Amino acid sequence: MKIVMLGAPGAGKGTQAKMIVEKYQIPQISTGDIFRANIKNGTELGKKAKTYMDQGALVPDELVVDLVVDRLAKDDCANGYVLDGFPRTIPQAEALTAALAAQGDKLDYAIDVEVPDENIVNRMSGRRACVNCGGTYHIVYNPTKVEGICDACGGKLILRDDDKPETVQHRLTVYHEQTQPLIDYYNGQGILKEVDGTQDMADVFADIVKVLG
C-alpha cells in the first residue's frame, strides 16, 4: 500500500501516519523528520535545510526529490509506505510519479487531512516534539504521561523552531500557494480521499481506515 498524506502544516499528517504505521506495518517517510534528524546531526544537508525551514519556506526541490527516491528503494518499502510531507510541490509530485512509473509502479491513495487555517495556529503552539525520536504530542489534545518527557523513548520534548505563530502563518501561505494544488493533481489521478481533520485523532484515523480497508 503506497500512501501520500496531504494537508496543511499541523493538520495531523504525522500523527495519522504514525497510526497507519502501527496498523498496516509499513514505514513512515517524513521529509520534515529526515531534515530535522540531519539538522540535529549537523550534516551538510541539515545546514542547508535549516536556513529554509526556520523561515517557514520550502527546501528546494532538488534537495528533496533524490533523497526520497533513494529512500523508497530500501527493502522496508517493498510492501508500501506512507509519505508524510512529500510531495510538497507539483514538480516533486511529477518527479515521484515518474520515478514510480519507471518501475511500473504507482501510488494507491492520497489522503487529504482537511483542517481550516483558523484551527492551525492553536494546534501548533501546543505541539511538543521529541528531540530524540521525533514523536509528536499536544499539551491539551495528546499530552504525555510525564510533562516534557516523550512516552515512547524518554527523550526531552521541545517546541519546534518553526512553530512560532509568525512562522506558522508563513508556512500556511506557502502551503496554499505551493502544496494545495496537489489536491487537484491527485484528484486527476483518481486516488484522492478527503477526511475531516478537525475531528478527534481517533475519529480521523477511523475515517482513514475506512478508506484503506
Ligand code: AP5
Ligand atoms: P514538516 O515537518 O513536514 O511540517 P508540516 O507540513 O508543516 O507539517 P507538520 O509536521 O507541522 O504538521 P502535521 O500535519 O504533521 O501535524 P502533526 O501530526 O504534527 O516540514 C517542516 C519543514 O521542512 C517545511 O516547512 C519545509 O521547510 C521543510 N520540508 C519538509 N518536507 C519538504 C518537502 N517535501 N519539500 C520542501 N521542503 C520540505 O499535528 C500537529 C499538532 O496537532 C500536534 O501537536 C498534534 O498532537 C495535534 N493534533 C493532530 N491531530 C489532531 C486532532 N485530530 N485534534 C487535535 N489535535 C491534533
Ligand code: MG
Ligand atoms: Mg509532521
